[in-house]
Amino acid sequence: MELKLTRAELEILLQTRHPTDDEMQLINQFKPYGLDPWESSELMRFALIASNNLIHGSGQVWDKNVLETMVASYPGCALMIDHEWKDQTKTFGMIYDSFIYSLPRVSKEGIVRILEKSPNPSEDYRIIQKDGYHQVLVFGFAEATHPIISEISYGRKADVSMGGIFYGESICPICDIPYSDPKCPHYPPYMAGLVDEETLTPYYRRSGKMDSIECSFVASGSCRQARLIDSRLNTFVFT
Numbered sequence: 001m002e003l004k005l006t007r008a009e010l011e012i013l014l015q016t017r018h019p020t021d022d023e024m025q026l027i028n029q030f031k032p033y034g035l036d037p038w039e040s041s042e043l044m045r046f047a048l049i050a051s052n053n054l055i056h057g058s059g060q061v062w063d064k065n066v067l068e069t070m071v072a073s074y075p076g077c078a079l080m081i082d083h084e085w086k087d088q089t090k091t092f093g094m095i096y097d098s099f100i101y102s103l104p105r106v107s108k109e110g111i112v113r114i115l116e117k118s119p120n121p122s123e124d125y126r127i128i129q130k131d132g133y134h135q136v137l138v139f140g141f142a143e144a145t146h147p148i149i150s151e152i153s154y155g156r157k158a159d160v161s162m163g164g165i166f167y168g169e170s171i172c173p174i175c176d177i178p179y180s181d182p183k184c185p186h187y188p189p190y191m192a193g194l195v196d197e198e199t200l201t202p203y204y205r206r207s208g209k210m211d212s213i214e215c216s217f218v219a220s221g222s223c224r225q226a227r228l229i230d231s232r233l234n235t236f237v238f239t
């Protein structure tokens with residue numbers, strides 16, 4: 001869903017290390033059945049930018065329909081390290097809420113902040129002008145005494161990356177139709193070396209459904225703006 005909070009409300013929320021009473025109601029929906037409710041003082045809460053609609057390291061762009069299903073399927077998913085899906089020791093917390101914060105138009109200051117980290121600034125700029133900017137926010141919690149809390153608190157862990165299973169198709173950003181449509185003469189960028197270079201598109205869009213699995217702390221994610229929201233509000237853009 002779209003984030004309803006104003007900038008002021010979000011900033012106030014992020015001033016607190018422990019979840020508010022309203023958040024505790026959401027969080028306690030995930031406690032194992034029969035246990036006493038968790039207390040706010042037992043937990044630490046994080047706000048993360050998990051994804052957006054810009055060009056990621058792999059050359060792909062999530063369409064808004066993917067981001068919407070990513071958000072809808074996020075509550076209850078794990079916070080973990082390095083997308084190690086086959087290693088249960090790498091999970092340390094849970095996502096309890098997720099939103100899209102959309103900007104149909106982005107201010108000049110916002111554009112500068114977004115593109116600061118962009119490997120494809122001119123293409124990303126065109127995407128923002130055409131489709132707006134859509135940021136996926138994830139709110140997660142972990143036990144306040146977990147060792148990873150100090151790693152996050154002291155900045156050793158900050159970059160994140162979303163993990164999920166995508167069901168959908170690849171869309172040509174020039175023709176606005178799937179590459180599989182005979183009317184599209186193009187190929188996605190990962191076909192480089194296999195097809196005529198002039199038929200490659202600078203990136204490829206993915207449209208469909210994302211079944212979110214987890215959000216990982218990583219050394220460097222393929223979405224350059226995906227990160228813990230820090231005291232500067234870093235790459236998070238309000239206007």
Ligand SMILES: [Zn+2]
Pocket residue numbers: 172173174175176184185186
């Ligand atoms: Zn095409």
